[in-house]
Amino acid sequence: MRLMELQRRMAAHVMRPLTRAENIAPRTPDGKSMRREAAEFIKPNDRLKSIERLQIYNRQYWYRLLDSMYEDFPGLCAIVGQRAFHRLATAYIADCPSRSFTARDLGSRLEDWLRSNPSYASKRLDLALDMVRLEWAHIGAWDGAAEKALEPQDLLELGPGLRMALQPYITLLKLSYPVDDLRVQLSRAEEDHGTASNAVRARTHRAVSRTRRLQPQELYVAVHRVDFTVYYRRLDREEFLLLEALRAGRTIGSAVRIAAAAEEKLETWFATWAELSWLCPHGKGRRCR
Secondary structure, three states: OOHHHHHHHHHHHHOOOOOOOOOOOOEOOOOHHHHHHHHHOOOOOOOOHHHHHHHHHHHHHHHHHHHHHHHHHHHHHHHHHEEEEEEEEHHHHHHHOOOOOOHHHHHHHHHHHHOOOHHHHOOOHHHHHHHHHHHHHHHHHHOOOOOOHHHHHHHHHOOOOEEEEOOOOOOEEEOOOOHHHHHHHHHHHHHHHHHOOOHHHHHHHHHHHHHHOOOOOOOEEEEEEEEEEEEEEEEOOOHHHHHHHHHHHOOHHHHHHOOOOHHHHHHHHHHHHHOOOOOOEEOOOOOOO
């Protein structure tokens, strides 16, 4: 057996979902005994049979990736519930297995997958999608690339033909629900009481219950970081549109016309963006996803 064939064979079995008892599947997709399959390319040792050795890797793969999903998407878990989230995460990983050397990228296809598999979110699809977008943006803000920021003095004379960009780690989101508030409440509960405490579960339940009763509300949010901490900053609609225009490469003159209705706020907005180091020279900034 060639090395490439061996690697593909091994990976196919390692990445197959576990049984409900969290064991390796007893048979291959074509009905072959997994014990015989494992014995064909894995040697036993004085302590473990071939299938037991394969099962160790099968479990490690699933335990690690499921842990990563729980860590990266606690808000989604709170919205759909613990059991439903486990089913959702298992189905997602089976359909969209890891393709990266880092578990950080595991959730990159979750939004599109959930849109194609809406039953996993039950009747809360729109709320769940908003949270997925926010939590994926959170990951991008945490470790996304940064460019040298424009200094306040660079913004003293903004000509109409000037172009500038946004930092790559910033994501601009138009949301239909206040999932930013929910995510902050969940994070505070974990920090205050520990991730496994009853207090966390009680506060999570209250936060989710309140959010489910809310009517849809159009919100504009920038997900960014300051001093290695991720923040969600709500924006005025015109501020959001202006930032989107700058990110798209529009000139200052063209972008400002989009926010003409809020002309009196322009100076304050640019000063705030400069203070937060959001702006960088045109041609440098890019989307983090």
